[in-house]
Amino acid sequence: MKKEEFIKTLKELMDTDEELTLNTELKEILEWDSVSMVAFFSFCGQRLEESELLMQKIENAATVGDLYNIIGAE
Amino acid sequence: MLTVVENAKIESLCAVVSSKNITVEKRLENLIDSKKISRLKKITGFDSFSVAEEEICASDFCVRAAEILFDSEQVRRDEIRALIFVTQTADYFMPSTACTLQKRLNLPNDIAAFDLSLGCSGFVYGLYVASSMLQNLTDGKILLLCGDTSTRNICHDDTSCLSIFGDAGAAAVISKSAGKKIFFNLQTFGELSETIIIRRGAYRNQHLVENNSLDVRENFVFMNGLEVVNFSSKYVPQNIADLIHFAKADISEIGAFLLHQANKSIVESIAAKLQIPSAKVPFRASNIGNTSSASIPLILSEMKRLNEQTNFLSLISGFGVGMSIASAVIDFSDLLCLPTEKLVGGKNS
Numbered sequence: 540m541k542k543e544e545f546i547k548t549l550k551e552l553m554d555t556d557e558e559l560t561l562n563t564e565l566k567e568i569l570e571w572d573s574v575s576m577v578a579f580f581s582f583c584g585q586r587l588e589e590s591e592l593l594m595q596k597i598e599n600a601a602t603v604g605d606l607y608n609i610i611g612a613e
Numbered sequence: 614m615l616t617v618v619e620n621a622k623i624e625s626l627c628a629v630v631s632s633k634n635i636t637v638e639k640r641l642e643n644l645i646d647s648k649k650i651s652r653l654k655k656i657t658g659f660d661s662f663s664v665a666e667e668e669i670c671a672s673d674f675c676v677r678a679a680e681i682l683f684d685s686e687q688v689r690r691d692e693i694r695a696l697i698f699v700t701q702t703a704d705y706f707m708p709s710t711a712c713t714l715q716k717r718l719n720l721p722n723d724i725a726a727f728d729l730s731l732g733c734s735g736f737v738y739g740l741y742v743a744s745s746m747l748q749n750l751t752d753g754k755i756l757l758l759c760g761d762t763s764t765r766n767i768c769h770d771d772t773s774c775l776s777i778f779g780d781a782g783a784a785a786v787i788s789k790s791a792g793k794k795i796f797f798n799l800q801t802f803g804e805l806s807e808t809i810i811i812r813r814g815a816y817r818n819q820h821l822v823e824n825n826s827l828d829v830r831e832n833f834v835f836m837n838g839l840e841v842v843n844f845s846s847k848y849v850p851q852n853i854a855d856l857i858h859f860a861k862a863d864i865s866e867i868g869a870f871l872l873h874q875a876n877k878s879i880v881e882s883i884a885a886k887l888q889i890p891s892a893k894v895p896f897r898a899s900n901i902g903n904t905s906s907a908s909i910p911l912i913l914s915e916m917k918r919l920n921e922q923t924n925f926l927s928l929i930s931g932f933g934v935g936m937s938i939a940s941a942v943i944d945f946s947d948l949l950c951l952p953t954e955k956l957v958g959g960k961n962s
Contacts, residue, residue: 574652
């Protein structure tokens with residue numbers, strides 16, 4: 540998934556108006572909460588074969604870039 | 614545990630919800646802002662909830678559902694050999710609610726009656742127990758009742774649970790049927806037992822009052838929502854895939870996948886992982902909520918109410934508190950499914 544497409548999708552999932560870059564810290568985004576985590580988990584779960592540690596990776600993510608790496612940067 | 618029970622079927626079923634229906638906006642009023650409510654609705658798929666009136670217990674929903682089945686004249690009271698009540702919200706700590714239900718439903722004394730303490734996997738567990746019991750009976754049928762008033766267990770400001778749970782009950786008649794098979798896959802993950810838990814009130818920790826107050830978080834249900842989502846994604850698809858393989862079935866021959874209506878995104882996630890077309894995986898709880906053990910029969914009764922086809926070879930799967938998963942492949946081709954009814958106070962509409 541291309542970076543621009545990922546950021547657009549993430550903004551939709553979180554329903555946020557914030558400007559996001561790969562360096563944006565998740566703790567700075569008001570809408571990054573358990574609801575967004577579940578939304579992102581579902582988004583990843585439908586695309587990734589292996590989800591063994593997926594939730595852990597999402598919970599440990601610190602930046603938008605960390606989330607991008609989970610889904611697989613191109 | 615993969616197993617098969619032969620010569621048994623669900624003959625008829627009916628589900629009952631409350632006439633009291635509360636929107637998610639009303640429930641979460643003053644707790645979270647409208648933008649977050651809208652995001653929650655998108656994820657959970659729940660717009661409003663069936664909520665039991667104060668005087669109504671899970672057993673009351675089930676009594677109404679059972680009476681509707683008796684009124685349909687598909688089953689007579691004297692044919693019932695056992696009554697199984699699946700719930701996590703019994704009328705009393707003791708006796709078993711099933712014993713009081715025997716009396717309330719005017720069933721004969723020479724029946725077995727007992728409660729099964731299970732939640733979201735409970736309907737399929739109840740079906741397994743009932744169909745297994747039939748193997749040792751020469752005649753007769755088993756009345757399986759399941760229901761919960763989970764909303765009673767929610768702390769007033771627990772937005773995770775307030776945005777999910779509803780109340781309902783259902784009744785099903787399990788009978789012998791030559792040649793019919795029900796394939797089961799039952800699993801238990803006790804190491805995750807604290808994922809959904811009410812810590813106080815039973816015998817491990819009876820102490821309810823703190824600083825002269827009963828308003829203690831541990832008196833109410835705790836749900837680790839992220840862990841529930843993780844569990845559902847990690848274990849349920851494999852449970853279902855193993856069952857399909859064991860039943861020597863194929864996803865294409867199964868007409869409907871009736872998954873516990875935990876929430877919409879969980880149901881969709883499981884379907885996507887198994888590559889099941891979404892049309893075969895109904896979500897019919899948008900205006901009811903997650904009703905624990907009643908959720909699978911409620912999908913069928915809602916489909917009936919909406920004039921949708923229910924007579925398929927089906928896969929049913931319940932998963933949740935325990936943590937526990939129970940799935941079955943079952944033929945519903947001659948199932949008598951009645952449309953969902955509403956309970957108004959103690960009466961149905």
